[in-house]
Amino acid sequence: MSSLQNYLLLSALLFAIGLAGALTRRNAILVLIGIELMLNAANLNFIAFWRFGPHPEALTGIMFTLFTIAVAAAEAAVGLAIILAAYRHHRTTDLDQMDSLKH
Amino acid sequence: MTPAFLILAAIAVAGTAAAMALRNPIHCILALTAGLTGIAALYLQLGAQFAGLTQLMVYVGAVAILAVFAIMMTHRPSSTQRETYSLTGPAIAAALFAVLAWAICHTTTSAQPLPPEPSATVQQIGDALMHHFVLPLEIIGLLLTAALIGAVVIAMDPTKDQSKEPQ
Numbered sequence: 385m386s387s388l389q390n391y392l393l394l395s396a397l398l399f400a401i402g403l404a405g406a407l408t409r410r411n412a413i414l415v416l417i418g419i420e421l422m423l424n425a426a427n428l429n430f431i432a433f434w435r436f437g438p439h440p441e442a443l444t445g446i447m448f449t450l451f452t453i454a455v456a457a458a459e460a461a462v463g464l465a466i467i468l469a470a471y472r473h474h475r476t477t478d479l480d481q482m483d484s485l486k487h
Numbered sequence: 488m489t490p491a492f493l494i495l496a497a498i499a500v501a502g503t504a505a506a507m508a509l510r511n512p513i514h515c516i517l518a519l520t521a522g523l524t525g526i527a528a529l530y531l532q533l534g535a536q537f538a539g540l541t542q543l544m545v546y547v548g549a550v551a552i553l554a555v556f557a558i559m560m561t562h563r564p565s566s567t568q569r570e571t572y573s574l575t576g577p578a579i580a581a582a583l584f585a586v587l588a589w590a591i592c593h594t595t596t597s598a599q600p601l602p603p604e605p606s607a608t609v610q611q612i613g614d615a616l617m618h619h620f621v622l623p624l625e626i627i628g629l630l631l632t633a634a635l636i637g638a639v640v641i642a643m644d645p646t647k648d649q650s651k652e653p654q
Contacts, residue, residue, distance in 0.1 A: 387492075391533075392591045394496045398503055398526070400584035405507030407576030413557050414507070414515055420550065421503055421519075424526055427542070435533040436596075440605030443615050447623075449530075449538045450612075453545050454627045458634030460550045464557045465638035471561045472644065 391432035399425035412470070412477045416463045423456045491532055499525030512558045520551045534604045537612050 402421030409415050427449045434445025474482050502522025506515045523546045530539030616624050
């Protein structure tokens with residue numbers, strides 16, 4: 385097994401952990417954190433393929449990772465703002481109780 | 488498989504698994520910072536210094552703090568006790584991991600064990616950002632501006648806003 389496959393396996397494990405959290409947790413903030421973890425697993429894949437790929441001088445993997453980090457940061461900011469706005473309506477962040485879009 | 492990789496992978500997996508399994512949300516964020524630091528260290532180990540330090544600044548520095556603030560603004564001690572876990576989510580995740588691991592293990596990669604370390608200095612990254620990737624850079628800047636303004640607008644309390652206007 386090559387060293388690239390170790391990184392791919394680790395990334396798949398991190399993705400599975402994030403998916404399990406996003407599917408299981410009831411706190412909306414922790415679901416958002418689970419989605420961030422899945423994005424991080426994809427980033428690790430980009431970096432690993434950049435490192436072991438044939439053309440590392442093109443820097444494509446690093447660029448993709450930087451742009452993904454920026455999009456994930458924007459997603460976290462907007463997501464947490466939406467959770468705060470929903471908390472003001474429902475007085476809870478429990479996803480089982482936040483089951484309606486209107487009041 | 489080097490010892491450095493094993494140690495960093497153990498930190499990353501243990502931190503993220505604890506972040507998704509602990510009951511107290513604040514403890515979850517604390518474990519999450521440990522896991523994200525492990526992932527950033529893996530980037531550094533792979534030779535992507537700039538990406539690793541960006542990961543450290545954005546995730547450990549900004550996103551974790553943001554999440555802690557959101558939890559402190561919405562946390563009620565009674566709401567954490569009730570959290571029960573179903574087995575469906577972990578079962579789906581385990582099945583997905585099994586499929587991915589099977590696919591990864593049965594793929595023959597042409598990659599040699601460890602190619603010579605490619606150079607990715609900050610100057611090279613800046614050159615690439617300013618020449619080849621200048622349009623994505625501008626779009627990301629626009630996206631971040633729109634997202635931050637949108638976050639402020641969404642999180643603003645409309646009832647408090649109106650009560651101040653008559654003065």
